[in-house]
Amino acid sequence: MSAVLGIVTIVLVTAGAVLFLAGTLGLLRFPDTLSRLHAISKADNLGLGLIVLGLLPQAASVTGGLKLICVWLLAQLSAATASQLLGRAVYRGRREP
Amino acid sequence: MTGAAAADDLPLTALLGRGLCLLLLWVVMIGPAPADLPFGLVASAAGVWASTRLWPGGGTLSLSGIVRFTLRFLAQSVVAGLDVARRAFAGEPDLRPGFATCRSTIPVGLALDSACAVMSLQPGKLPVSAEADGTLHIHCLDLREAIGAQVAADEAAFRRILGPEPRHG
Amino acid sequence: MADVLTAAALFILAATAVALFRVLRSGVVAERMMAVQLLGTGGAAALLLLGSASGSAAASDVALLLALFAAFSCVAFVIGAAEPEAEPDPPEERP
Numbered sequence: 001m002s003a004v005l006g007i008v009t010i011v012l013v014t015a016g017a018v019l020f021l022a023g024t025l026g027l028l029r030f031p032d033t034l035s036r037l038h039a040i041s042k043a044d045n046l047g048l049g050l051i052v053l054g055l056l057p058q059a060a061s062v063t064g065g066l067k068l069i070c071v072w073l074l075a076q077l078s079a080a081t082a083s084q085l086l087g088r089a090v091y092r093g094r095r096e097p
Numbered sequence: 098m099t100g101a102a103a104a105d106d107l108p109l110t111a112l113l114g115r116g117l118c119l120l121l122l123w124v125v126m127i128g129p130a131p132a133d134l135p136f137g138l139v140a141s142a143a144g145v146w147a148s149t150r151l152w153p154g155g156g157t158l159s160l161s162g163i164v165r166f167t168l169r170f171l172a173q174s175v176v177a178g179l180d181v182a183r184r185a186f187a188g189e190p191d192l193r194p195g196f197a198t199c200r201s202t203i204p205v206g207l208a209l210d211s212a213c214a215v216m217s218l219q220p221g222k223l224p225v226s227a228e229a230d231g232t233l234h235i236h237c238l239d240l241r242e243a244i245g246a247q248v249a250a251d252e253a254a255f256r257r258i259l260g261p262e263p264r265h266g
Numbered sequence: 267m268a269d270v271l272t273a274a275a276l277f278i279l280a281a282t283a284v285a286l287f288r289v290l291r292s293g294v295v296a297e298r299m300m301a302v303q304l305l306g307t308g309g310a311a312a313l314l315l316l317g318s319a320s321g322s323a324a325a326s327d328v329a330l331l332l333a334l335f336a337a338f339s340c341v342a343f344v345i346g347a348a349e350p351e352a353e354p355d356p357p358e359e360r361p
Contacts, residue, residue, distance in 0.1 A: 006267055013274045013315065020278045020308060022182035024285040029185060033294050034236040035194045038223055039181050040285065040300055044307040045218060046178025047278070051311045055318045058267070064323055066125045071314065071329045075307055076174075078337030080214040082303050083223060085344040087236060090296045091225035126330065 005057040012054025019047030033090050041083035048075050107153070112145055119144040152207065162257035169254050170215065177220040184238065194237065197244040201231040203252055203259075212255045219251055268319040275315035282308030299343050306336025 026039025052072040059065035123137035184191045203209045209231065213224040216235075221242060226234040237244055282304055289300045310329040317325020 010270050017274045017277045019178055019182055020281045022185045024281040026181055026185035027285045028288055029190045032194055033297055034223060035238060038238050039185060040304060042177040043181045046174055048307045048311045051314060055314055058318050063125055067326050070126060071310055071326060071333055075310055075333040078306060078333055080218050081337060082340035083217045084214045085340055086296050086299055087223045087225040089344050
């Protein structure tokens with residue numbers, strides 16, 4: 001059982017790491033500021049989500065697992081708000097130079 | 098309660114419910130040691146006070162709507178991340194970024210702002226401006242996709258959590 | 267297991283560092299602000315991985331704080347950059 005959980009952890013954590021790489025690549029390669037914002041807000045967020053999901057079987061206690069989920073929820077919330085606010089700021093800057 | 102002006106339109110049960118949720122969050126994060134609980138109570142009370150300012154009730158939320166919305170949101174976040182990853186790993190970055198404009202049917206204000214925040218984690222879309230009449234300007238990664246239909250589907254899912262409140266317009 | 271988690275943490279740190287280098291050199295203010303978001307998610311992910319690899323539960327507290335600070339700094343940036351008319355909030359009332 002724990003071997004299966006270990007494999008689940010490794011697969012999910014690896015997938016998460018790949019998504020962080022994708023976020024960085026998108027940031028480097030996408031042509032404009034707003035597209036780059038898409039890249040880091042969406043890819044990095046899914047990356048963190050997969051890593052949290054992958055670490056859950058390794059959590060020492062129930063509260064430890066709940067705390068992991070809290071980190072993810074908070075990061076989701078902050079990513080949604082932050083990309084939203086940054087997007088609006090960029091857009092305003094474009095229209096009223 | 099304390100007679101705060103903003104809390105007048107919120108029933109006591111709603112305030113207690115919010116406080117209980119915040120206290121639960123506190124216990125999860127800090128731990129259930131009795132010595133810490135007074136701080137948790139103070140923090141939850143402060144949280145409830147702030148929430149009356151930021152979220153002054155109005156309208157009910159539908160639990161089944163929230164569950165369905167959450168499931169859809171999680172699935173869509175995965176799609177969004179994979180979508181960005183596919184475009185980023187493509188030999189030539191595969192996108193046609195640009196702006197789309199559409200008319201939102203969600204009530205302007207907190208509801209629309211939340212819907213925009215949610216939409217910014219959904220595939221390919223990033224709302225950048227919401228006007229007072231509900232017009233949304235959305236930055237899209239790929240204008241070749243059916244943006245209008247996607248936004249309508251997102252809004253329909255979001256609307257379900259707003260509860261059975263009769264609205265016209 | 268611990269080795270895999272540590273390796274993943276280092277990989278994510280490297281990816282985040284490259285992205286940070288890129289955004290901090292940018293001329294666009296909002297792009298420099300993305301550094302905060304990068305640190306929030308990438309830093310939190312690396313901390314969680316390292317904490318799990320070393321068995322130290324406190325790492326998740328730090329990750330929680332990082333995510334929280336990222337949100338606060340972005341809000342502060344936008345409020346600071348916004349024109350007065352863009353913020354339709356009523357003037358704050360003092361008790």
